[in-house]
Amino acid sequence: DAGVQRDRAVSAQEWLHKWAEGKTGFHQEQGHPLLRKYLDVLLNGRSGLRIFFPLCGKAVEMKWLADMGHHVVGVEISEQALREFFSEQGLPYREEPVPGIPGAKVLQSTSGNISLYCCSIYDLSSAVVGKFDGVWDRGALVAVNPCDRQRYASLMISLMEKNSSYLLVTVLYDPNKHKGPPFYVPESEIRSLFG
Numbered sequence: 001d002a003g004v005q006r007d008r009a010v011s012a013q014e015w016l017h018k019w020a021e022g023k024t025g026f027h028q029e030q031g032h033p034l035l036r037k038y039l040d041v042l043l044n045g046r047s048g049l050r051i052f053f054p055l056c057g058k059a060v061e062m063k064w065l066a067d068m069g070h071h072v073v074g075v076e077i078s079e080q081a082l083r084e085f086f087s088e089q090g091l092p093y094r095e096e097p098v099p100g101i102p103g104a105k106v107l108q109s110t111s112g113n114i115s116l117y118c119c120s121i122y123d124l125s126s127a128v129v130g131k132f133d134g135v136w137d138r139g140a141l142v143a144v145n146p147c148d149r150q151r152y153a154s155l156m157i158s159l160m161e162k163n164s165s166y167l168l169v170t171v172l173y174d175p176n177k178h179k180g181p182p183f184y185v186p187e188s189e190i191r192s193l194f195g
């Protein structure tokens with residue numbers, strides 16, 4: 001019964017705290033095996049894609065895909081996470097304010113192919129970040145507060161190009177035994193959210 005988690009919410013402050021205290025057990029230093037496994041589905045024979053990482057953390061696959069010639073865009077509320085990404089990956093970067101989003105900044109690799117927005121995903125729109133050919137959603141939909149899922153899904157749909165591919169990783173467990181995140185998102189709900 002996924003309903004037991006319906007009213008549970010994690011605030012932005014709590015996420016920032018997790019980063020400050022190093023409670024980032026979700027981070028995968030070697031990258032996620034499922035992205036390797038389904039890379040062909042994401043790329044679908046195409047090259048030079050614009051790929052979006054919602055709620056990106058410091059996912060190492062962002063560098064991996066950029067090194068393959070794709071343009072990577074991420075969004076993350078923790079500036080610490082983004083700075084750790086660039087320093088751990090040994091990538092020089094610059095930072096700039098984001099026209100249209102007060103208080104937000106974008107950290108961009110000097111080479112220009114990785115742009116990470118430091119703001120809430122709900123501040124983004126296709127007017128700011130454009131549309132994407134591919135999405136890697138791991139630790140994103142399942143990290144979104146259950147009350148915000150519809151809003152999140154509608155936003156993601158608005159950021160997708162016509163022929164884009166969306167890889168979504170979810171987790172299966174008994175929601176009575178763990179309060180989340182990651183939250184349990186039943187398959188039926190994924191279908192109704194994304195249609």
Ligand code: SAH
Pocket residue numbers: 012015016026027028054055056057058059075076077078081119120121122138139140143
């Ligand atoms: N996708 C990453 C991180 C997963 S944890 C990975 O797989 O490693 C979820 C991340 O979302 C956290 O880093 C948290 O700081 C960030 N986050 C939570 N709410 C957010 C929001 N509204 N906008 C942007 N980032 C958010």
